[in-house]
Each structure stands twice: as C-alpha cells, then as structure tokens.
Amino acid sequence: MPEDAIPRHTQVFAAAGTAFLRVATTAGGMGILLFRILARFFPPRIDGGEIWKNLYKMGVKSLPIVAITALFTGAIMVVQAATIVKRYSAEGLLGWGAGFGTLREIAPLLTALMISGRVGANNTAELGTMVVTEQLDALRVLAIDPIGFLIVPRFVSIVATLFMMTLFADALALFGAAHTGKALLNVDPVTFYNGFTAGLLDFGDVANGLTKSVVFGVVIGLASCHFGLATTGGAPGVGRAVNAQVVASAAGIFVLDYVTSFILG
Amino acid sequence: MATTSPGQASHPADVDPVPEAHAPPGPVAALGGSAIDLFLGGKELLSVFIRTLYYSVRGKREKGAFTTQMYEIGNKSVFFLSITMGFIGMILVYQSGLQAKRVVPDYTMLGATYLELLVRDFAASIGALMLATRVGAGIAAEIGSMVVTEQVDALRMCAADPIDFLIVPRFKASVIMTTVLIVWAGTVAYLTGAATAYVAFDVAPQTFFNMALIDVGDVSVGLAKCLAYGAAIPVVSGYCGLSTFGGSEGVGWATTRAVVNTSLTIIILNFFISTAGFLIFPG
Numbered sequence: 001m002p003e004d005a006i007p008r009h010t011q012v013f014a015a016a017g018t019a020f021l022r023v024a025t026t027a028g029g030m031g032i033l034l035f036r037i038l039a040r041f042f043p044p045r046i047d048g049g050e051i052w053k054n055l056y057k058m059g060v061k062s063l064p065i066v067a068i069t070a071l072f073t074g075a076i077m078v079v080q081a082a083t084i085v086k087r088y089s090a091e092g093l094l095g096w097g098a099g100f101g102t103l104r105e106i107a108p109l110l111t112a113l114m115i116s117g118r119v120g121a122n123n124t125a126e127l128g129t130m131v132v133t134e135q136l137d138a139l140r141v142l143a144i145d146p147i148g149f150l151i152v153p154r155f156v157s158i159v160a161t162l163f164m165m166t167l168f169a170d171a172l173a174l175f176g177a178a179h180t181g182k183a184l185l186n187v188d189p190v191t192f193y194n195g196f197t198a199g200l201l202d203f204g205d206v207a208n209g210l211t212k213s214v215v216f217g218v219v220i221g222l223a224s225c226h227f228g229l230a231t232t233g234g235a236p237g238v239g240r241a242v243n244a245q246v247v248a249s250a251a252g253i254f255v256l257d258y259v260t261s262f263i264l265g
Numbered sequence: 266m267a268t269t270s271p272g273q274a275s276h277p278a279d280v281d282p283v284p285e286a287h288a289p290p291g292p293v294a295a296l297g298g299s300a301i302d303l304f305l306g307g308k309e310l311l312s313v314f315i316r317t318l319y320y321s322v323r324g325k326r327e328k329g330a331f332t333t334q335m336y337e338i339g340n341k342s343v344f345f346l347s348i349t350m351g352f353i354g355m356i357l358v359y360q361s362g363l364q365a366k367r368v369v370p371d372y373t374m375l376g377a378t379y380l381e382l383l384v385r386d387f388a389a390s391i392g393a394l395m396l397a398t399r400v401g402a403g404i405a406a407e408i409g410s411m412v413v414t415e416q417v418d419a420l421r422m423c424a425a426d427p428i429d430f431l432i433v434p435r436f437k438a439s440v441i442m443t444t445v446l447i448v449w450a451g452t453v454a455y456l457t458g459a460a461t462a463y464v465a466f467d468v469a470p471q472t473f474f475n476m477a478l479i480d481v482g483d484v485s486v487g488l489a490k491c492l493a494y495g496a497a498i499p500v501v502s503g504y505c506g507l508s509t510f511g512g513s514e515g516v517g518w519a520t521t522r523a524v525v526n527t528s529l530t531i532i533i534l535n536f537f538i539s540t541a542g543f544l545i546f547p548g
Contacts, residue, residue, distance in 0.1 A: 065525060072536045079539040080386050084378065086547065093368070100364050105356065110532075113394060117524035121402070125517020132513050184543065200367055235413045235513035239406025242520040246398040247345060254352040261356050265363075 026248060029230065030222045037155050040148045050153035058119045058154075059161040063168070069114050070107065070169035074176030077102055082185055091187045095195020098177045100205065103170055108209045109257060111169040112216035115162050116249040120224035123154055124245040127228025128238040136229075151225050158224070159217035166213035170206065212260050219252040313428060313504045314496075317436050320429040330434040338400050338435065339442035346446055347453050349395050350388075354454030357387065358461045372466050376473030379458055384483045385542070386490070388451030390535045393494035395450075396443060397527035401502035404435055405523030408506030409516040417507070432503040436496065443495030444488070482546025486538065493534050501527045 040046055077098045085094050127150065130136055139146045174196075181187040195201075227245040231237050290298060358379055365375060408431055411417050417427045462468035502523035509519040 065529065068529065069532055072532045076386070076390075076532070076536050076539055079536070079543050080382060082543050083381075083385075083547070097364075101360065105360050110394075113398070114525065114528060117398065117528055118521060121521040121524055122517070125514065125521060129512075129514045129517060184540070235516045236406070236410040238513040239410050239516040239520055242517050243399075243402040243406050246402045246520075246524055250395055250398050251345060251348055254349040254356075258352045258356050258359075261359055 026226070030226045033151070033226050033229075034218075034222055036147050037152055040145075040152045045145070045148045046152045046156070047149050050149065051156055054153050054157035055160060058115075058123075058157050059164060062115060062118055062161065062165060065114055065118055066111055066165045066169055067172055069110055070172035071176035073106055073110050073169075074098070074102060074173035074178075075180040077106060077173070078177045078180040078184065085185060091185065092191060093195060094181055094185065094187050095178070095192040096198065096200045097195075098181075098192075099174060099196050099201055102173045102177065103201070103205045103209045105209070105257075105261075107169045107173045108166050108212045108216065109253070111166050112162060112213065112220065112253050113250065115158070115165060116216075116220045116224075116246060116253065119158060119161060120220040120249055121242045121246055123158070123224040124228040124231075124242050125238055127154075127225060128231035128241045131229060131231045132234055132238060151229075155221040155225060158221035159214060162213050162217035162220065163210065166210060170209065208264050211264060212257060215256050215260050216253050219256055220249050223249045223252060309508075310501065310504050313432070313507070314500045316426075316428045317432050317500055317503075320426065320433045321437060324426075324429040324433055327430065327434065330430075331437055334434045334438035335442055337403070338396075338438050339446060342396060342399050342442075342446060343449070345399055346392060346395055346450050350392060350450040350454045351457040353387070353391055354457035355461045357382075357454070358458035359465055362462065362466045372462065372468045373472055374475075374478075375462055375466070375468055376459065377475040377478045380455060380476060381478040381483055383451050383455060383458075384479055384487045386487075386535070386539060388454060389447050389487050389490035389494060390531065392447045392450040393443065393490070393498070393531050394528055396446065396494070397498055397502075397531055398524055400439065401498050401523045401527040402520050404499055404502040405506040405509075405520045406516060408432075408503060409509035409519035412507060412509040412519075413512060413516055427507060428503075432499060432507075435499040435503060439499040440492060440495040443498065444491040447487075447491045447494075480546070482542065486542035486546070489542070490535065490538050493538060494531055497530045497534060498527055501530050 078094065081094060081097050085091060085097070090097075130150075136146050136150075139149060174193075178189040178192040181192050182189055224245050227241045227248065231241040233240075358375070361379065362372065362375060365372060408417070408427075411431070417431075420427050420430055459468075459470050459473045462473050463470060505519050505523035505526060509515045511518075
C-alpha cells in the first residue's frame with residue numbers, strides 16, 4: 001500500500017501493525033518448521049551421514065572460538081566480582097559467586113550468542129545460497145525431501161553442538177576464573193574450587209544452565225533454518241537473511257532465557 | 266591457506282611450488298598456517314583502523330552519509346536493543362536475587378550493587394554484543410554485497426577510497442550512537458530490573474534506586490567501554506565486509522565472520538578494559 005494513501009495520524013498504527021504481522025509471520029514460519037522437523041522423527045526419516053558431517057562442521061570446528069570466549073568470560077566474571085569481594089573481603093566466596101553466575105547464566109548465554117554467530121549464521125548463509133541457486137528445487141526434482149535431507153540433520157546438530165559446547169564452556173570458564181582470581185586477588189585456585197563444593201552450589205545449577213542451552217539450541221536451529229529457507233533475491237538477499245537470523249536468534253535467546261529462568265526458578 | 270609460509274620450509278622434500286597438491290598439512294603446519302593467517306589478518310585490521318582514523322580527520326565529507334548512518338545504526342536498533350536489554354535486566358536481577366537468597370536474605374543493597382555492575386560492565390558489554398550482531402552483521406552484509414557486485418571496484422575507479430567513503434561515516438556514527446544506545450540500554454535494563462525486584466522479591470523501588478555505590482571509576486570504565494566498542498564494531502565488521510569474495514556464498518561467509526569477530530573483539534576488549542579499570546580504580 002502506498003505510504004501517502006494512509007492518513008498521517010494512522011501511520012503509526014500502520015507501522016505497528018506491519019511490524020506485528022512481520023513478527024507473527026516469522027514466529028508462525030518457525031512453528032510450522034518445528035512441526036515439520038518433528039514429523040520426520042516418527043518414524044525416523046533422517047539422513048545419518050549428514051548428521052555426522054554437520055556435527056563435525058558445527059561442533060568440532062567451533063571449539064577454538066568457544067574455548068577463547070569461555071576463558072575470557074570466566075576471567076571477566078572474576079574481574080567484575082573482584083570489586084565486591086575486596087569490599088567485603090570475602091575471598092572464600094569468590095568461587096561460589098563467580099560459579100553461580102557462570103554456570104546458570106553467562107556461560108550458556110555467551111556460548112549461545114557465539115554459536116548463533118558462527119554456526120547459525122553460517123547455516124543460514126549456506127541454506128540461503130542453496131535456495132538462491134535453486135539447489136533445493138533440484139533436490140525436490142530428484143524426489144529427495146529437503147527437510148529430511150538438509151534441515152533435520154542441521155537442526156539436530158545445532159542442538160547437540162550447543163549442549164556439548166556449553167558443558168565445555170562451563171569447565172573452561174571456571175578454569176579461566178580460577179586463574180584470574182589467583183592473578184588478580186591472590187585467591188588460591190584450591191580455595192576457588194572449594195567454593196563450588198561448599199554446599200552452596202549443586203548439580204541443579206549446572207542442570208539449569210544445560211537446560212537453557214537446549215532451549216537456545218532449538219531457537220538458533222529453527223531461526224537459522226527458517227531464514228535460510230526464506231531467502232530471496234541473490235547475493236544481497238543472503239546477507240539480509242543472515243542479518244535477520246542473527247537478530248531473531250539474539251532476541252529469541254534473551255526472551256526464552258527469561259522464561260526458562262522463571263520456570264526453573 | 267598460508268602454505269607458502271617460511272615455517273613450512275623446514276621439510277626440505279616439501280619445498281615445491283604447490284605442496285598442498287599431494288600432502289595434507291601436518292598439525293605443526295596447520296598451527297603455523299593459522300598463526301600466520303591471524304597475524305596477517307590483525308595487521309590488515311590495524312591498517313584499516315589507522316586509515317579510518319586518518320580519513321575521519323582528513324577525508325572528504327559526503328553530505329548526508331553521516332546522518333543516514335546515525336539513523337541506520339542508532340534509531341533502527343532502539344527497538345531490538347530495548348527488548349533484549351529489558352529481558353537481560355529482568356534475568357540479571359532475578360538471578361542475583363536468587364543468589365543473595367542463599368547467603369543473606371537481605372535485598373537492601375541489591376539495587377545499588379546491580380546499578381554498579383550495570384554501569385561498570387553489563388550495560389556496555391551486553392548492549393555492545395547485541396549491537397555487534399545487529400549493526401555488525403548489517404554493515405558486513407551491505408559492504409559485502411557491494412564488493413561482490415563490484416560496486417567497491419567502481420568506487421576505486423572513481424578515485425574514492427572505500428574506507429573513506431564506506432567505513433568512515435559508519436565509524437563516526439557508531440562511536441556516537443553506541444554510547445547513546447548503551448546509556449538508553451542501561452536505563453531500560455535498570456527499570457525492568459527494578460520492576461522484577463519489586464514483583465519477585467518485594468524490594469520497594471525507593472530502596473532499589475540507590476546510587477550510593479557509583480563512583481568516578483565505574484562511570485569512566487563504562488564510558489571507556491562504550492567508546493572502545495563503538496569504534497571496534499564498524500572497523501572489524503567493515504574489514505570483514507571489504508574482504509568478501511565469491512558470490513552470494515561469500516556474502517554469507519563475510520557476515521558470519523563479522524558477527525563472530527566483532528563479538529570476540531568485544532569480549533577481549535572487555536577483559537582488558539575491566540582489568541585496567543580494576544587496577545586503576547580498585548574501589
């Protein structure tokens with residue numbers, strides 16, 4: 001509809017309505033995609049070789065970046081806690097303080113953001129290129145189901161990758177935190193590690209973070225596949241699709257993080 | 266792959282023009298290759314940064330480009346940033362409330378401590394990570410498409426340096442708008458945090474709005490982060506966009522690299538600025 005056809009004072013409503021419709025279209029598209037992915041599990045019609053290929057490409061290849069992020073994140077958590085620890089001279093609680101935030105919140109969140117940037121964006125770019133160069137149509141012509149062949153293996157790999165990377169990031173972040181505590185506050189790593197086992201932290205905190213990582217994995221998997229499949233318009237279209245995926249994943253991660261935090265308590 | 270690197274010449278049998286044709290690189294070669302790639306990439310990134318700074322002072326000014334970029338980077342990110350920072354504010358207060366409940370069920374300092382952490386770190390760092398995804402991916406996708414469709418070559422033909430013409434307006438706009446957006450993001454996160462504290466832990470807003478712990482150190486560390494992130498986002502993602510090659514797949518790769526590298530840059534900068542801040546203002 002041309003802009004000047006709408007009276008000026010209703011333009012704001014038109015804009016709000018358009019934005020709402022766009023969000024609803026995306027959410028609906030992702031919902032339908034989730035349904036179609038789940039339908040391929042009963043009975044399983046999934047390409048096994050593709051799953052292994054994607055797990056290698058997404059999981060193993062992301063290790064360095066997750067390791068760097070986790071080490072620095074743990075260090076930053078201690079640097080931030082350092083001011084408070086010094087104020088109350090509560091060195092014994094440093095391990096607990098940094099561990100609580102890292103395991104429950106920061107490690108799953110930052111790992112998800114990095115995986116969304118590396119794996120999710122990559123996935124969208126790949127699928128978008130396939131759509132733009134009509135490779136998906138070629139698959140259909142060959143009577144190969146694109147969802148079972150391309151989407152489900154990627155979705156499964158992303159969820160599995162994020163879960164495993166979060167485990168890995170938890171350990172590395174705490175390792176980085178322990179050694180920053182030694183360097184900055186002269187808290188012995190042993191004291192730091194004792195802070196975890198002193199009874200204030202339990203398996204529930206780790207499980208909380210890992211549950212979140214699965215939720216984030218589902219969001220990233222759905223968003224990256226949806227925006228990849230919805231790509232239109234050549235090379236600029238692929239760039240736009242990647243951009244839209246990254247934004248949608250980040251927003252989805254934060255909203256669902258809040259919801260899961262409240263539900264898990 | 267940097268297979269012609271001097272590090273590989275240690276194996277005399279392999280010194281031929283195309284060593285990768287018959288032997289896959291060993292672990293040492295792979296490590297050396299990626300180290301050299303990292304070094305070359307860093308050198309190029311530094312050169313882009315220095316040229317950006319030079320042209321920001323000496324370059325030609327294109328009318329309207331700066332304002333357009335301020336709108337693109339700033340105004341268009343407000344909605345996204347408000348949503349994400351609003352939710353992160355609720356999450357952070359909820360988690361720290363749970364954490365406080367396990368040791369001392371005393372919430373009087375919750376607001377003050379939260380505000381200090383927000384000013385010192387979370388507003389700038391998480392806000393900048395969000396901007397890195399939205400703005401960084403946008404810059405890389407736009408410049409990458411220009412490279413692939415040879416518009417950047419056309420610029421060079423017209424004797425316009427793509428850094429002066431494309432990156433400098435984004436750089437200036439980003440430094441200003443990142444600071445502005447992060448102040449806004451911090452406000453949103455603080456307000457949603459106050460609402461969460463009231464609903465979940467019964468902390469009165471009068472108790473929550475407590476600025477007792479904010480000092481010069483917190484504000485200067487926070488502002489230093491805003492400026493550093495604002496400068497890093499367009500330079501890193503613009504560099505990723507300019508080094509695009511190979512069609513629509515290349516644009517996707519460039520955008521991916523932009524998001525990852527910008528986020529990593531922010532996390533590493535955060536570590537160094539936070540440590541420096543802690544050493545200068547031990548508080």
